[in-house]
Amino acid sequence: MVSDSLTDSFEALLRRDPNTPAIADVDAWWQTHVEVTDGASPAAAAVLGGFAADRLAYAFASGYAAALRQLIGPDEAPRRRALCASESEGAHPSKLRTTLTLDEGGGGSITGDKSFATLGHLADELLVVAVTGQDEQGRNRLRVARIPPTREGVSFGQPVSPTFVPELPHVPLSLREVRVEPEELIPGDGYLSVLKPFRTLEDAHVFLAVLGWLTKIGRHVGWPDEFVERGLGLIAGLTCVAASPSPLSPAVHRVLGGLLAASKEHIVRLESSVAWQALAEEDRVRWARDRRLLEVAGQARAARLQAARDRPQ
Structure with a gap:
């Protein structure tokens, strides 16, 4: 069981063993996700599930599951x-x-x-x-x-x-x-209470999970401290957006837009660094194949951000 606090989530990211086991399939991912996120808020669950993932696919799955839980509310038992x-x-x-x-x-x-x-x-x-x-x-x-x-x-x-x-x-x-x-x-x-807010919540929780996963990888291969710390700072900002009671707010959309842009810049810096070459070849090849996932719905995000900018203040 993990604590719900942001500080304790950071402690987990910095202290947990980064040598997590391989995940065989979706059922194994779900079992791992449930175990490592017991007692966590949806935002913390995204980060911790991402940290426990062995690839981008399962980090995304943890972020997706966490976003739906934030949207629907707490469960008596975990549900996919x-x-x-x-x-x-x-x-x-x-x-x-x-x-x-x-x-x-x-x-x-x-x-x-x-x-x-x-x-x-x-x-x-x-x-x-x-x-x-x-x-x-x-x-x-x-x-x-x-x-x-x-x-x-x-x-x-x-x-x-x-x-x-x-x-x-x-x-x-x-x-x-x-x-x-x-x-x-x-x-x-259904549009205003589910479909529209989910797009915002999904973006925030998925990027939380991806940053949690990158933190694990960085610690595993010994990336420079500043890379890990930059990621933690982005996690802090995205956690506030993910937990916002007003996911349809134009102000929230502008904050999210800035954090997503900063997260992508952070990823590009990692990819172009010498430290990236410390990844196992299998991980780099899989990442090159899968990173397109982060651009899915990019036009919708851009339109959402522009609409938020155009709203009278």
């Missing part, structure tokens, strides 16, 4: 979750066609197809984004349902491994008149 939003035309609210038909009892049924869900076939809970109708301006109204993957009417296609981080397969999802109980519907508008 998959956010199921993307469809054949994308994940923008206007492009979604999966429908949730509500009934008088407060529940409903979902029908539709999701083009992919990261690790969806291995999840304990699916967070399905669905359309309940249109508002006065003709825009889709969204709700999000928390349903088990074993529910009648849920089926998965063949998992597909991406060209980078292939350890984390995506899977198509089909839903046919899937029953949703009233307590399984997340309160509030």
Whole structure:
């Protein structure tokens, strides 16, 4: 069990053995993640899960899991979750066609197809984004349902491994008149309470996990102290963003934008340093293959930051 405090997270990063064992598969990653993050806040869980990872893929998985826990709230027991939003035309609210038909009892049924869900076939809970109708301006109204993957009417296609981080397969999802109980519907508008804030939370928690992983690597190969300390400073800033109660705030988006830019600069400095060559060749080759993951949704991030800059102060 770890403490929830930022100071104790830093103590763990600087004192834990950086010679972590190899992780064989997604199930082994989850077991490791649960063990090292017991008692931690979502932000600390991202950092500690990243530190325990043996590659970028599993660091990302820890950040993704931590972001969803920050969004949904505490669990009685740890749950692997998959956010199921993307469809054949994308994940923008206007492009979604999966429908949730509500009934008088407060529940409903979902029908539709999701083009992919990261690790969806291995999840304990699916967070399905669905359309309940249109508002006065003709825009889709969204709700999000928390349903088990074993529910009648849920089926998965063949998992597909991406060209980078292939350890984390995506899977198509089909839903046919899937029953949703009233307590399984997340309160509030699905876009404003789930889909939009998750993009901010995911960025913060994933970069926390990546920086935790780089801290472990740096300590393992003996990088100069200033590299490790710069990473710790970025972790401190991102922890504040990750734990913010207002992830939709333009001010939060501007702070996050600055921290993500600084994090990328930090990574580029590492890659161009003599110290980077101290990594095992296997790690460098895998990193070169997988680092594209950090640029996914880059256009959306840039648009979010520009919108925050354009907001009247």
